[in-house]
Amino acid sequence: MRFTRTRSVVSRRVALVRSAAAAATLAFASAASFAAGPTLLNVSYDVARELYKDINPAFQRAYKQQSGEDVKIEQSHGGSSKQARAVLDGLEADVVTMNQASDIDVLATRGKLLPADWAKRLPNNSAPTTSVTVILVRKGNPKGIHDWADLARPGTSVVIPNPKVTGNGRYTYVAAWGSVLKAGGTPAQARELVRGIFANVPVFDGGGRAATTTFAQRGIGDALCTFESEVNLIEAEFGDGFEVVYPKSTILAENPVAVIDKVVDKKGTRKEAEAYLKFLWSDEAQEIAARHQLRPRSPALLARYAKGFPKVTTFTIDEFFGGWTRAQKEHFDDGGIYDQILAAAKK
């Protein structure tokens, strides 16, 4: 009895010494890597975690070959707007990779961290990849949902993440609204359609993945609106009890990226940060993105992965809404059209 006790004290001490040693090594290691090359911080949106886990090592290899320099890349992920606020509040991001342009616009307008015309500095509106908002229905499509209008039918229930707090929800809203305009309809008709759809929402989850859980696991709703890029993941996680419906037209969700001038100039990492973003347009990175079910910009790669990306009529936020900043103000800010629609539905 006594013997074991002494032994446990000794072993505890050994463990203590060991962990101290480990901590010291760790400190050394990070100091060493700091000395070896610059570190980039990529502040990104939530569901891009898996994507950049694959892209970063590819960039590091490519950049090492090209310039001989080792670059360390740190990632930060969270809700897109939450991340933008963190950068505004002083998180030193060398680059931001978001899923909505307004989350970078705000860094320019409110924070003056980069010029307002940041989107023009890289090709394709500074968005290396895109996705589209699609409708996920239960296997066999028992409710016969084929287009946005079917979601507005009474007796249909559709899960959409909260547009007030999620980009995913906002994209769904503008997709439905824009589809009416694209077909030659009036804003009044668009509003009527959106009102009908949102009156059928039983749960407004606070995130895209939470909405997926509500639909796939809790069995709530006849349909879920989400990005095409989420569909494979949903099927991998929850089985193949679902079908994807491509509406007649939908929004092209662009995932914009930008170098934060104020940070890279202070840290002296502009060269590496710009190379990192440029790499996102390289064949290698575009292929990684395609494998993550994000539509690549490269036509050749889009053709090669065409099976995963059916042709669909799309429109951009600029086409019908005058950009995200204006859409946010008119539709989603307090007292905006989205609030009016919900308040009317309540009465």
Place this chain on the structure above:
Amino acid sequence: MVLSRALHKRYSVLPGFDLALGFTLLYLSFIVLIPLAAAFLKTFTMSWPAFWDAVSSPRVVASYRLTFGASFAAALVNAVFGLVVCWVLVRYEFVGKRLIDALVDLPFALPTAVAGIALTALYSGNGWIGRWLPFKVSFTPLGVWLALTFIGLPFVVRTLQPVLEDLPKEVEEAAAILGATRLQTFRRVILPVLAPALLTGFSLAFARALGEYGSVIFIAGNLPFVSEITPLLIITKLEQYDYAGATAIAVVMLTSAFVLLLAINGLQAWTRSRQGRG
């Protein structure tokens, strides 16, 4: 009288008063006062009508009703059932008592999001518990209440426990010998002693519930005017970079919570003084 006592404090047998008080003030300033003052300051960037608009729109008012109502109901239920749990833990010996005792603290330690997701799964229409219930719990105000009850439980149990442990059995025996029925003993002997602690536990659970976000957000369903809690509307304001609007709602929450807690404290002082007299 008060003054002379204050002067005497200087020569207290307990040394270190100045140092301790200085540290307390500094600590409280950094942890509590300065952040709260900053919230109030931020709202001063708004004009009065803008402030009023932000805090009194119908949607926000509906959320106050839900947040305060559900928090109050949750604290009330916890006061009753927390007392029962505490009674069982203090008064009886049984197998697995330590385990149950430890379980009570779980809501303290569990990340609130985990609790929220677990409760949502259990009580949704196809969940283990939800499927047997004739009414909906997840994604309704009832779900909000459930989550708030969960996180509030330890506050009541842990504040009552030491008081109940200190209550000598002899007092109850005396009451019984003097002819009191069991109910009379409980109402006139035990409850008055427990009342101040019960109120403390209640107000702690209530205050905790007011600010809760993580667990509620998953189970509420967040339907405007129906199951949106006030903290969600604060997040909503932040989402549109309306920092002032967000802090305006926060200030209303803070002020009303403070007033309510003050009232409960007053009530507590009153019961204590009554008890002293009786």
